[in-house]
Amino acid sequence: MPATLPRFIVMRSTLLGLSLLGASVALPQHAYAQTEPTKAPPHQKWSFDGPFGTFDQASLQRGFMVYDHICSTCHGMRSLTYNDLLGIGLSPQTIGALAHSKQFPGPVDEDGQPTTRPGTPDDHFKAPFPSDAAAAAMMGGVAPPDQSRLALIHPHGADWLYAFLTGYHIPAPAGVAAVPGKFYNDWADGHFIGMPPPLVNGALTYPDGTPATVEQQAKDITTFLVWASDPHRTARHHIGKGVVLYLIVLLLLAFAWKKKIWKRLHGGA
Numbered sequence: 001m002p003a004t005l006p007r008f009i010v011m012r013s014t015l016l017g018l019s020l021l022g023a024s025v026a027l028p029q030h031a032y033a034q035t036e037p038t039k040a041p042p043h044q045k046w047s048f049d050g051p052f053g054t055f056d057q058a059s060l061q062r063g064f065m066v067y068d069h070i071c072s073t074c075h076g077m078r079s080l081t082y083n084d085l086l087g088i089g090l091s092p093q094t095i096g097a098l099a100h101s102k103q104f105p106g107p108v109d110e111d112g113q114p115t116t117r118p119g120t121p122d123d124h125f126k127a128p129f130p131s132d133a134a135a136a137a138m139m140g141g142v143a144p145p146d147q148s149r150l151a152l153i154h155p156h157g158a159d160w161l162y163a164f165l166t167g168y169h170i171p172a173p174a175g176v177a178a179v180p181g182k183f184y185n186d187w188a189d190g191h192f193i194g195m196p197p198p199l200v201n202g203a204l205t206y207p208d209g210t211p212a213t214v215e216q217q218a219k220d221i222t223t224f225l226v227w228a229s230d231p232h233r234t235a236r237h238h239i240g241k242g243v244v245l246y247l248i249v250l251l252l253l254a255f256a257w258k259k260k261i262w263k264r265l266h267g268g269a
């Protein structure tokens with residue numbers, strides 16, 4: 001990892017354009033099979049699947065970029081501190097520079113004016129809005145939920161997030177009445193949601209050269225959100241494996257011991 005975070009070109013204007021366009025134009029185009037959001041989303045292959053799964057670090061780092069450059073414009077993630085990003089392999093220098101680039105509310109100055117201060121690695125991720133009420137007011141009535149536990153809210157966590165992030169249809173499918181200011185998504189409750197499609201092909205440039213398709217970004221941000229919902233899981237798995245190994249060794253020793261003692265009792269030694 002380079003010492004400073006690489007810059008990205010995020011096409012926020014695209015997001016804005018889409019949100020202005022809204023779902024108000026429904027051009028009847030193609031026959032469309034509606035999916036029930038209650039159905040289980042298709043299963044994707046995840047690096048962290050299963051008891052021995054480990055997070056793909058490159059994907060985690062790309063996922064954090066997606067969060068930092070796109071999702072964090074609207075969604076907070078208050079349970080994480082910048083230092084927690086050591087867990088996805090960012091260096092202390094990168095983390096320091098990243099935290100420093102964010103402005104936090106500081107103490108009031110002598111004239112009673114509010115000030116700002118640069119962030120430190122111990123700060124929790126900066127929230128985009130001062131409060132949920134302010135967020136709701138800015139976002140047409142619904143506050144974007146905090147993303148700290150997003151991957152745990154839905155029964156099919158990762159698969160649902162991926163399906164949802166790749167499940168927009170703009171305009172809404174033929175025959176579906178558009179809802180002004182809402183966007184059609186196969187996997188949203190009631191199919192319409194207040195969040196404009198956040199992912200756009202090539203909206204950012206990954207420094208590792210991975211093409212930033214919508215699907216790739218969805219995969220990476222989902223991996224990051226699953227990690228973020230339980231950042232200490234990897235450490236716990238390591239300890240767990242150590243404990244199991246220790247118990248196996250103990251068991252073997254106990255067997256050897258038992259054999260030895262019984263041999264003696266039978267008059268062998």
Ligand code: HEC
Pocket residue numbers: 015066067070071072073074075139142143144145150153161164165188189192193194195196198199221
């Ligand atoms: C322009 C602001 C904005 C951006 C950028 C944004 N979101 Fe949202 N998001 C919202 C709003 C507003 C809602 C609530 C919408 C609603 O409930 O109608 C929401 C809801 C969601 C939900 C739905 C939760 C649920 O249970 O239904 C998920 C998941 C989500 N966002 C993920 C993301 C991810 C991942 C990103 C970044 C790739 C992102 N959002 C970027 C504004 C945004």
